[in-house]
Amino acid sequence: MPSLNCASIESNVFLSNAKRISSAGLPTTGKDLRCVDVDAEYKVMRLLGEGTYGKVHLAQHRTTSTVVALKHMHKDETKLKDFQREFELSYYMSPHRNIVITFDVAFETKHSYCFVQEYAPCGDLFEAIPPQQGLPEDTVKDVMMQLVSAIEFMHSKDIVHRDIKPENVLVYDEALKLVKLTDFGLARKGGTLVKKKNSSIPYTPPEICDAVYNEGYTSDTSTDVWSFGVTLYCCMTGNFPWEKADIDDAYYNEFLGWQKRKTVKIPSQWRKFSPRLMRLFRRFLEVKPERRCRIEEIHKYADNKWVRRRTASRYATSEINGDRSDSGEPNLTKLNMMFKAAGASAGEGLEEKEFREQRLREWILSLPEGETSGSAHGNTLSVPS
Numbered sequence: 001m002p003s004l005n006c007a008s009i010e011s012n013v014f015l016s017n018a019k020r021i022s023s024a025g026l027p028t029t030g031k032d033l034r035c036v037d038v039d040a041e042y043k044v045m046r047l048l049g050e051g052t053y054g055k056v057h058l059a060q061h062r063t064t065s066t067v068v069a070l071k072h073m074h075k076d077e078t079k080l081k082d083f084q085r086e087f088e089l090s091y092y093m094s095p096h097r098n099i100v101i102t103f104d105v106a107f108e109t110k111h112s113y114c115f116v117q118e119y120a121p122c123g124d125l126f127e128a129i130p131p132q133q134g135l136p137e138d139t140v141k142d143v144m145m146q147l148v149s150a151i152e153f154m155h156s157k158d159i160v161h162r163d164i165k166p167e168n169v170l171v172y173d174e175a176l177k178l179v180k181l182t183d184f185g186l187a188r189k190g191g192t193l194v195k196k197k198n199s200s201i202p203y204t205p206p207e208i209c210d211a212v213y214n215e216g217y218t219s220d221t222s223t224d225v226w227s228f229g230v231t232l233y234c235c236m237t238g239n240f241p242w243e244k245a246d247i248d249d250a251y252y253n254e255f256l257g258w259q260k261r262k263t264v265k266i267p268s269q270w271r272k273f274s275p276r277l278m279r280l281f282r283r284f285l286e287v288k289p290e291r292r293c294r295i296e297e298i299h300k301y302a303d304n305k306w307v308r309r310r311t312a313s314r315y316a317t318s319e320i321n322g323d324r325s326d327s328g329e330p331n332l333t334k335l336n337m338m339f340k341a342a343g344a345s346a347g348e349g350l351e352e353k354e355f356r357e358q359r360l361r362e363w364i365l366s367l368p369e370g371e372t373s374g375s376a377h378g379n380t381l382s383v384p385s
């Protein structure tokens, strides 16, 4: 095996001398990394995005002119085996129409490991969701069905994604007719013992929120079902349902009361949804993972209306204006979509409160002067204390 010590830069292109599929059904290429001088092989055009562990660049291969996305992971933050796992899983999942294609190309540079993916020209789903408004119902359904197909494919192979969120869904056209799931950095085989390393984010299921740092738990497809449910809520509303699925979170607690049938009162921010969609949320956002439904259950609800016709516009208006619902309840949690980004990973090493405050400060600093509280554009921010 070639040395992984990148003392000298080889100018020849990437690997690919290994057979594509090992006997275990996975590409072996990730183990045969070669050092590559990226600038010699690619014209790097711009930064596409940044995650916790590295950067994604748009680049053009100098020989073939193919435009690709280069995913770099810093060596000081990524173990080689983690890089290999992500590369291999991404490659293994590539045949599905709604999963980003990863090419059989991986290499290392002096400071990073890198693999090559197809370029998604329209950013990610997070950027496509109008804040505090959400996407039209038909568009949400279209996007969700594509995502479900990708997740079903993964689950059929007993792979758990473990990081389903709008930022990890790449967009290929403005109308969202083609979206693809990406970022298999946390993906594991079902039943793998994993440790809680990251802070909880709105997409984290309660059983993982409850775990303490470094506590072990078993990866399970039910995690993806919960995160998918939260993603669906975000797409429908342009808001998060809660900051964290923890009983200390007032918004989660209110939902829990309804979910556990302690009250029939639906929390105000959920009232724009039809009874059928609420039924779906009840099944996806089931607190006990062993009772949560499988992802394919969504097919039973695909032909139903998801938004109550009569109340839809009333809710949309009151949400945008940041006022109160008729019942006098505070309007929904305007956490905004400011947790964008790696969320969990971005918050790694920070206490929840510190992380939240840091994001809040960043958000306030990014506002135009004088716009530090609610406005007609819906920039109201209320973080439950």
Ligand SMILES: Nc1ncnc2c1ncn2[C@@H]1O[C@H](COP(=O)(O)OP(=O)(O)OP(=O)(O)O)[C@@H](O)[C@H]1O
Binding pocket: 048, 049, 050, 051, 052, 053, 054, 055, 056, 069, 071, 100, 117, 118, 119, 120, 121, 123, 124, 167, 168, 170, 182, 183, 185, 341, 342, 343, 345, 346
């Ligand atoms: N193939 C691609 N085409 C276009 N943009 C991309 C592509 N891959 C990633 N991006 C952009 O870069 C961002 C970060 O990518 P990615 O999620 O893969 O990084 P990460 O380090 O794994 O992030 P995280 O911190 O969530 O684990 C994405 O949200 C997206 O906006």
